[in-house]
Amino acid sequence: MKRGKKIIFVSHCLLNVNVKVMGLAAHPGAVKELVCFLMDHDTAMVQLPCPESEILGLCRWGHVKDQLAYPFFKNRCRHLLAPFIRQIHMYKENGYLLKGVIGIDGSPSCGVHKTCRSNQWSGDFLDKEDTWKKIQTLEWQADPGIFIEIFQALLMENNLPLDFFAVDESEIDMSLSSLFKTLSPVLKR
16 A cells, blocks of 8 residues: 655645635646645645635635634634644554645735734725725734634644645745745655
């Protein structure tokens, strides 16, 4: 039986761009280069759920981390991650090599190294001038998204250390190149 026993957990939208906020997909179906790279390194991919599409649907506006930092969203993230924590325990107990988690930088949910924030991003869009002022409050911050933040906390609570990596679609070629350089030695072990 040819079982490589190498596994990496991947943010949903990297394997299915159809869940992204309309207009943000940089690929037609999946980030093909990432999928091919992982397959070339005999690494199985476990697709994480997308909490935003699960809770807010496909016809949602772009959100910022501050909007998702409310109790129901956080509890729902914990609920969605519970089966993955059980899987990780199971894989570890059976000698699998868990190579980490790949998130999507910039996402308010799945960002690893950066997410978009604004404490004023709310309300309606009726007043164009007011909306423009709100847009100008948006900023990138070196924070994980809510889903990743909760995933990291659950892993820590369960003594299941995993490394986190990210793809940044705003600079996709450079981001993938950097990710592949970082992951290559990790996946060879």
